[in-house]
Amino acid sequence: MSGAADGDQIRVVLVEGASAQRSRLVSILQVQGDIVVTECSTGAEAIELVARSRPDVVILDLHLRDGQSQQAIEQIMARTPTPILILSARIRDRREPSAVTALVAGALEALPRPPLWTPAQGAELRRAVRQISKVHVIRHPRGSQAPDPPRDVVPRAGRRPVVAIAASTGGPSALVTLLGGLAGLPAPVLVVQHLHPDFTASLVEWMSRVSALPVETARHHQVARPGRVYFAPGGRHLHYATGDKLELVELPDTPHRPSADELFRSVARTAGSGAIGVLLTGMGDDGARGLLAIHQSGGSTLAQDEASSTVFGMPKAAVGIGAVTELLRIEKLADAVQRAVREVVGG
Template identity: 40%
Template sequence: MTGRAGPGVRVLVVEDSAVVRHVLARLIRDDPRLELVEAVETAEEALRLVPLLRPDVISMDVRLPGMDGLEATRRIMAECPTPIVIVSDSSTDPALRISMNALRSGALSVVQKPAGWPVDAAGGRAIATQLYIMSQVPVIRHRLHYGAVGPAVEAPPPPRLRPRLIGMAASTGGPQAFSHVMGALPAGFPWPILLVQHMGAGFMEGFAAWLDTQTRLSVGLARQGDVMRPGHVYVAPAEAHLTLGAGDEIRLNHAPPVGGQRPSANALFASMARVGAGAIGVLLTGMGEDGAVGLRDMRRAGGYTIAEDRSTAIVHGMPGAAERIGAVSISLPLEQIAPHLVAIASAVPRLPLAAGMEGRRP
């Protein structure tokens, strides 16, 4: 099944279901940004074609006859590095922990497989956009290449900055960005981190488990009433807003999406604004504008806010929106964010969490 000739991003589809293969081919053909170069049903056929066709991006299923999509991803990233988006049904085999294994194998993102045709407009556009955006990401042997790291440029923290917790958020390109930042933080990092990542509902547990392997900090899904502990990362679970409670405990709620997102970066940052200078907000790569208004709330309340600079953001939508409305204290390239946080931790006297909470086990 070959696609039309054209100037679009060249996509190879690997999917054993004839129905889903047809749906994905139709989505790609209907999007002027994309060009379908081939659609195949086995990993073995994909491995044969990748060096011949040199696609710009691959849509990869996980459950394939013979070699599975995770092994195919590992082989492709080792032999002929190509951006790979896992398009999978998260409900077919929860034990597979698709997102953790896919990201570990070298995939750039994980999206929910369409159930059939017609696909709703938003779902089809989301898959096509993921393929288009991820095709732009240079990959080298299983690793993202963010460009040469220049000399560290560290702005001094604001003189009245007294942080006690950090909130971070991202969307498209977030898993790799979080891995880059978290992997550079030391084991003794003194503050808890609340984290929002836009990702399909079935993939969040696997994402948190994967991120835990990328850092010396302890990473897990946030739970209602968790008392935050230094050096722990609390990931917003699927379909729940992650917010900071009045006693600095974790609060989860299932209120309607904010700006189309649940979990919402705006909801997280807005809840952190009440602690003023006790909070740092970090907004990384992502489509749309989620997080911009909440980050502005934090900054107006005295918090310190960091946005990923355009030079490294895979998609500068979210951090760019925050910059435009004056929500950002400083914009930094991705490789400078962790060193900057460590410098703040070294220079600023540490305040405990709410009285009597630090050190308690959730």
Template identity: 40%
Template sequence: MKSHAAPIRVLLVEDSPSQLQLLRAYLEATPDLVVVGTATNGQEAVQSTLRLRPNIVAMDIHLPVFDGYEATRQIMQHQPTPIVLFSSSAGNAEQRAMAALAAGALAVVRKPAGPADPASITDREHFIRTLRLMAGVKVVTRHPPRPTPVRVPRTPTANVELVAIASSTGGPAALQTLLTDLGPRLPVPVVIAQHVAIGFAQALAGWLGSVVPQPVHVVSEELSLTPSHIYLPADNLHLVISQPGKVSVLPSSDDDRYCPSGDYLFASVARHYGSRAIGVIMTGMGEDGARGLAELAAAGGITFGQDEASCVVYGMPKAAKALGAVRHELPLERLGLSIAALLAPAQNKD
């Protein structure tokens, strides 16, 4: 992350004149942000990004001409720039926002409403805080070759029965790659703590289920785990293993820095699975998941971390590595293939 001595230059993209005026007023009331331009459709957003080269693009997902997903895709192809998406609608718009995250956008947040809305202050503060955080992220367009998997020695004393993953910024695209590489006949269930804004958990699961070969479930109460199935928590809940073969959720509290928490998930996996689990920590800001992954490693679990070069933000994996929690550090393009190779003996038993 780099600091901005000068104000952060924001390109604001919103098709509603009244909403554009409102959002611009919010940003212009913030001393370290400056609106260098506005656009009212996806095509203008791409053209303005190429012309103005802002530090960050703040963009509605629902736009005319082409939407925020297509604008994101073109911006990342022609002029990679940090992008934060916002949305106030549900359903398809939110799933398109998840697709845009996979295409290179860094975050999606709820669109701040007017002062009369009770959630206005919270949403506005979150929106501005996210712009500040994401403006310093270096984004690039990568076209990596497909490498061969790295062989990881299989633990001779126990069979792997669960894969647990924690990720944040850049996570949706990383999850798509990893889960696709694991394949449709994965012999174990996968539990995931992916940081996502409140209101977007169902959209994340819906989008992920449309792009990976495994069924995806949103957990709001205790469920039995099924091999080859993916489990994510519902909004504002932490995903945890409650007992072997069972996944459940815990409510978040005001003291939680992250929700869902990778630390909560990995710690619960360490308690109930220990050496029979694989833990994976991937791209994301902060240090969530590092302590929990250390607990899993200490319990004999096989732990992986995404390497710096393939991370959008090398925060969570770096923190885990500093604690000695990462036994195998690999680029994203090798993670899924290597875990699949590790699980291959279990697959061959069928």
């Protein structure tokens, strides 16, 4: 589903159980005329309304009175994929446990809902709506329908392909799109997603339901197999070592652990020109220097473009230092990864 084009009205479905809060939000959203709101009050109504009206954005109360917020997110993303913005009076930011759970399920952003909306907070809400309305989200194959993983491949050029992916803000939704398109990939896939350590298991569970390949949490000294996806656990770096071994380490003490730079650099060292690095949406610059290391080793380097990124910070930093060979929309990245792996395997 495509987001709203620049200059067009943005059609929003607002899902809020409290009528007074709903009325206030409608006023805030429509004040400048570019956002048009349709309302409903329950998760079940939201699923049907989104399927029928196909809006550009869904704004959903994280704690609906019917208790169906999480189910609504999952059903909307399965039936009518649409950018979803979560609001909640019980969170301070997107790192709160309940917010993370919603993001893992497919929501793009989570914002606190203040007791009284100030003009500045209203402007921030409208800015967030405009931003995520530009993000393209699509339906994806389910993990239960995934084919059997491919058998080990011996590359003719003597190189072993390995795919390393990193993401931060907006990453879970981007990963759903990317992993859904990697069916039959004859290479291991290693993933770093910036996330609180307590929610790695939830993330892996969600990804296993939408990935075209089997998904698991990486274990120390585990051998990475082609056709499988390995997520870095929270609080430790994921390294790729000689013999296709995965290593989990606590040092160095970096702002993000797991770190995208640490993963990419290890893949560059070990896989050389067989490395394929993919940098997705995220805030900051983690991954830029590591992607450059892959580029300098002769590997392939891909990144998500600005139009399809929730936050273009990490890809932009990589582009700025010359680390990216292909900058693509999120729905084009899986094909690019498949092509890059075939080039390694085929020599």
